[in-house]
Amino acid sequence: MPATDAHRPVVLDRREGPFGEVVLREHGDDFEIIANGCFLMDTSDGRSERLLIDAALASLPADRRDPSVLIGGLGVGFSLVRAAGEPRWGRIAVVEREQAIVDWHLDGPLGRISGDALADPRTEILRTDLVDHLRTTTxxxxxxxxxxxxxxxxxxxxxxxxxxxxxxxxxxxxxxxxGGVLAVWSAQPSEAFGDALRNAGFHAVTTEEVAVARGVPDVVHLALRGD
Structure with missing residues (x-):
C-alpha cells in the first residue's frame, strides 16, 4: 500500500435513506459520519459533545432528583456516553432518525464507544425524527x-x-x-440564535465555548424555561 493510502478515509458503510446519504468512514484511528456530503462529526475529540451534557446538568437545580434528558442525535455516541456515566441522570432518551447510525452502534464499530451506555437500563433509543418527536409527543x-x-x-x-x-x-x-434547560450544539457562535431563544420565551440565555486549534470555537447555546 502506498504511504499516502494510509491517510485516506476508508468507507465502512454507505446507506441511502429517506433523508439522503449517510456514510461511516474510518480515518486512521478515528471514525467519521458524513451526511449528504456534509461532515457531521468524528471521534477525534468529543469535548463539545460532552460539554453539551455537562452544561445542561449544571444548569438544573442541584436538588432536582433523577432529571430526564432527551438527546437529539446519537452521532458517534459521545453525548450518550457522557450522560450514562453520570448517575444523577434519570431517564436518558436518544432520538435518532437514521437507522444506519443506530445500526453502527448496535451491531457495528461504533459499539465499542457506546456499548455500555446503550446497555444502561436508563437508556432508550427513539427511532424518529427529532422535530416530529418534539411536535407530537406529550x-x-x-x-x-x-x-x-x-x-x-x-x-x-x-x-x-x-x-x-x-x-x-x-x-x-x-x-x-x-426550570428545564435547552442545550444546542453549534460549530460556531450565533448571536441571532440567542435572540431567537429570548424571543421564544427562554431566559438565562448563555453560551459556553470549546476552543479549537483553528477557526471559531464550538459552542453550546443554553437557555432555561421559566416556571
Missing amino acids: ERYDALCLDIDNGPDWTVTQDNGNLYSPAGLAACRARLTP
Missing part, C-alpha cells in the same frame, strides 16, 4: 440536549431548519419541565 423532559446539525445556521437538511424557527423553539419549550 412527554416533558428536564433537559433537551440537541446536536443534529452543525448549528442553527448550518443545517444538514433543509427540514432541520424548522427546529430553530419560532415554532420549533416553541415546541422545545413546551417539551421542557418548569
Whole structure:
C-alpha cells in the first residue's frame, strides 16, 4: 500500500435513506459520519459533545432528583456516553432518525464507544425524527440536549431548519419541565440564535465555548424555561 493510502478515509458503510446519504468512514484511528456530503462529526475529540451534557446538568437545580434528558442525535455516541456515566441522570432518551447510525452502534464499530451506555437500563433509543418527536409527543423532559446539525445556521437538511424557527423553539419549550434547560450544539457562535431563544420565551440565555486549534470555537447555546 502506498504511504499516502494510509491517510485516506476508508468507507465502512454507505446507506441511502429517506433523508439522503449517510456514510461511516474510518480515518486512521478515528471514525467519521458524513451526511449528504456534509461532515457531521468524528471521534477525534468529543469535548463539545460532552460539554453539551455537562452544561445542561449544571444548569438544573442541584436538588432536582433523577432529571430526564432527551438527546437529539446519537452521532458517534459521545453525548450518550457522557450522560450514562453520570448517575444523577434519570431517564436518558436518544432520538435518532437514521437507522444506519443506530445500526453502527448496535451491531457495528461504533459499539465499542457506546456499548455500555446503550446497555444502561436508563437508556432508550427513539427511532424518529427529532422535530416530529418534539411536535407530537406529550412527554416533558428536564433537559433537551440537541446536536443534529452543525448549528442553527448550518443545517444538514433543509427540514432541520424548522427546529430553530419560532415554532420549533416553541415546541422545545413546551417539551421542557418548569426550570428545564435547552442545550444546542453549534460549530460556531450565533448571536441571532440567542435572540431567537429570548424571543421564544427562554431566559438565562448563555453560551459556553470549546476552543479549537483553528477557526471559531464550538459552542453550546443554553437557555432555561421559566416556571
